[in-house]
Amino acid sequence: MLPEKLRTRIEETLARLPEVEAQLADPAVLADPQAVQRLGKQHAELSELKDLYTRYQQAERTLQESAELLDTTDDPDLVELAREEQENAQKLLEQYGRALTARLLPRDPNDERNVIIEIRPAAGGEEAALFAGDLFRMYTRYAERRGWKYEVLDAEPSDLGGYKYVVFSIQGEGAYSQLKHESGVHRVQRVPVTESGGRIHTSTATVAVLPEAEEVDVQINPQDLVIETFRSSGPGGQHMQKNETAVRITHKPTGVVVACQDERSQLQNRERAMRLLRTRLYEMEQERLRTERDQQRRTQIGTGERSEKIRTYNFPDRRITDHRIGLTLHDMENILDGDIQPFLDALIAEEQARKLEAMGV
Numbered sequence: 001m002l003p004e005k006l007r008t009r010i011e012e013t014l015a016r017l018p019e020v021e022a023q024l025a026d027p028a029v030l031a032d033p034q035a036v037q038r039l040g041k042q043h044a045e046l047s048e049l050k051d052l053y054t055r056y057q058q059a060e061r062t063l064q065e066s067a068e069l070l071d072t073t074d075d076p077d078l079v080e081l082a083r084e085e086q087e088n089a090q091k092l093l094e095q096y097g098r099a100l101t102a103r104l105l106p107r108d109p110n111d112e113r114n115v116i117i118e119i120r121p122a123a124g125g126e127e128a129a130l131f132a133g134d135l136f137r138m139y140t141r142y143a144e145r146r147g148w149k150y151e152v153l154d155a156e157p158s159d160l161g162g163y164k165y166v167v168f169s170i171q172g173e174g175a176y177s178q179l180k181h182e183s184g185v186h187r188v189q190r191v192p193v194t195e196s197g198g199r200i201h202t203s204t205a206t207v208a209v210l211p212e213a214e215e216v217d218v219q220i221n222p223q224d225l226v227i228e229t230f231r232s233s234g235p236g237g238q239h240m241q242k243n244e245t246a247v248r249i250t251h252k253p254t255g256v257v258v259a260c261q262d263e264r265s266q267l268q269n270r271e272r273a274m275r276l277l278r279t280r281l282y283e284m285e286q287e288r289l290r291t292e293r294d295q296q297r298r299t300q301i302g303t304g305e306r307s308e309k310i311r312t313y314n315f316p317d318r319r320i321t322d323h324r325i326g327l328t329l330h331d332m333e334n335i336l337d338g339d340i341q342p343f344l345d346a347l348i349a350e351e352q353a354r355k356l357e358a359m360g361v
Contacts, residue, residue: 002056002097005359009104010053017046049103052096059092105355110211110286111177116153116279117209120165122185124203127192129162131313132205134336135186136166139179141338148172153272154260160193167276169212176211181324181347183209190315200316204309212275213282220278226250227270232261249273256280311343325350 002010020043029035066085069078119135121128143150148170155166170179187204195201229244246261247269258280260272311322318332320343327346329335335343 001060001093002100006101006104009359010049010100013104014046014050014053017043017050020046045103049100052100052103056093056096056100059089059096063089063093101356102352105352105359108177108180110180112174113176113211114169114171115175115179115209116167116169116212116276117179117182117207118165118167119163120206121158121162122204122206124188124201126158126160126162126194127188127201128203128205129158129164130160130193131162131186131188131203132166133158133162134188135205135207136163136168138336138338138340139170139182140168142340143170143172143175143338145338146172146178148175151272152262153276154258154262169275176209177348178344179209180211181344181351182207184310186311186313187309188313188315190313210279210283213278218278218281218285220251220274220281224252226252229266230261232269245269247273249277251277251281254281254284256284322347
């Protein structure tokens with residue numbers, strides 16, 4: 001059953017629905033496209049909440065009616081029917097209750113955004129670079145499983161096929177809400193391909209997940225930019241770049257530098273670099289606002305030291321453990337192939353539990 005505080009909050013929230021409907025019928029509001037868009041979104045969200053709450057209340061009535069029937073009849077067929085209805089109603093109450101709780105929690109305004117992910121090897125040398133490549137494949141395979149798109153914005157391969165760094169975007173509805181908890185130090189324990197003695201080594205890679213900024217989020221003065229071009233460091237031979245297609249952009253007020261060289265077109269590299277610059281400036285602004293409000297922000301990636309891990313990938317035991325929630329899964333192959341949803345769901349549930357506690361529910 002829903003806690004009374006949460007039920008009260010639902011009813012208080014739904015009380016705004018008639019007001020929003022009245023505003024949407026106001027000719028003055030209809031003349032403002034931005035207001036119509038904002039109110040339309042609010043109306044859709046409130047209508048969905050109302051529908052969910054109505055379904056929840058119907059399941060409550062069914063549960064009560066079946067309980068009353070069990071108290072008043074000895075007919076075997078009616079008893080069996082009442083028990084089935086009770087069981088179904090209880091499942092629906094749990095399902096709708098979870099959905100209602102999620103909708104009432106304070107929402108991260110970035111949750112529906114696309115993301116830009118940066119992966120960099122930390123402790124462990126070449127083995128850490130190989131692990132960075134494993135993580136890159138894990139996230140891109142996850143994107144493919146969700147039907148999302150991804151594109152590499154900047155990368156530098158390592159000598160053995162890993163990455164000295166890789167920066168890429170994932171475009172999909174709610175991408176940030178699903179992947180934001182992946183920020184931090186990921187630790188791997190395995191025998192490196194460079195190890196001839198068969199000894200297990202521990203290496204780390206850092207992951208930073210940033211909500212991708214849109215042009216309207218960050219105003220960039222073109223006079224604040226230093227844009228340089230250079231030859232990309234691609235393969236030699238017939239593919240050697242003879243033109244300066246790679247782009248490096250420096251934002252003078254902040255000192256932020258971004259570069260992109262994966263595309264053969266200077267224009268495409270410049271567009272990707274600007275996307276990356278907007279996202280980093282947006283994150284800096286969000287950080288400034290969080291600091292001003294005195295909200296403690298967990299550092300995304302730390303220093304990369306082995307002791308700062310959020311998750312450990314232990315190859316000898318085929319075991320992956322998320323240390324923040326104490327969840328361990330023994331499914332190494334599938335998880336590295338992108339099946340990370342069990343971890344994401346558990347982390348989201350833990351976040352929701354903390355928000356409920358903060359709300360006093």
